[in-house]
Amino acid sequence: MSDLSRVMPGNLPHVLLVIDQPEVSQRLRDTFLAQGFNVMVVGDAGDAIAQCKTQAPTLAMIDQQISEQSGVQLCRQLRAEGVRIPLILLMDKDTLEDRIACLEAGADDYVLSPYTGDMLLQRVNLYLQSESGLPTTVLSFQDLQLDLATRRAQRRSRTIELTMKEFELLRYLMEHPRETLTREQILEHVWGFDFRGESNVIEVYIRYLRLKVQVAPEKRLIHTVRGVGYVLREA
Structure with a gap:
């Protein structure tokens, strides 16, 4: 299992980053922390599934390729385990086959590289607004x-x-x-x-x-x- 990096002060919404590239995960972690998010970083599927079950993150961002499996496979595993949080894939390419694979695996959205921290923050904020703004009707x-x-x-x-x-x-x-x-x-x-x-x-x-x-x-x-x-x- 990879090392887990977590910062979880208070009860703010927190993001799970599933990325096995240290430089990328550190950069994105710092970006989200600077905006006041709680952050968890894992590098493989086993840790990702465990953290979704025990820590209940608000949202997960998953790299297209992690360790020895794809992010699409992990999305499918998480849905099979009953995880219902929004799942966003970080993808290198955008084809019709890729979008169909994302949907079939249960991913909610995807972001294409090259992506910036600001781009990902914008995407996460959209989902957080949806989460907090739903009336009971x-x-x-x-x-x-x-x-x-x-x-x-x-x-x-x-x-x-x-x-x-x-x-x-x-x-x-x-x-x-x-x-x-x-x-x-x-x-x-x-x-x-x-x-x-x-x-x-x-x-x-x-x-x-x-x-x-x-x-x-x-x-x-x-x-x-x-x-x-x-x-x-x-x-």
Whole structure:
């Protein structure tokens, strides 16, 4: 197991950095500490899983490659262990296959290199704002409900587990039922930053959200408006 570096004064939100490159992890650790975050740094999957279970970090940032396995594999392990915190992958490349792999593994988001400390702080702050700003209420459309407190959806008696980005996307659609939302609107309101990468990331997320929300013989609720965007409406 690698050495664990932790600074956890008070009850401030804290970030788990899963990076096995000492120079990179030290630089990012110092960046987050300077902003008042609690920080934990680990270098392998075993420590990461242990810290998520025992210390309950607010959010984890995971390098694309750690020790002898990939960050994607670790995301999959953490979700299998019941870890529900936001998981952000630090990636070297951005392809459709990479985004699909992230989603399938349960990652909520990713940041492309070269990334700066300020870029990562911005991303983390977005998730912290989402965490603290959720009212305890439920959105409903037809037979679909979305609990804003637990970030879980339910369709009839079926509970639907969502990643952070899937939750934010479904929430945005359910807040604007029967209204066609353009891809630009979705990028602005769901991602909330100047998106780096191909815009078809929306199609990837919509595809996986549909697979979770619509199981046969349930009716389709998320529809594509060709050349424009997407709409939540009756079949």
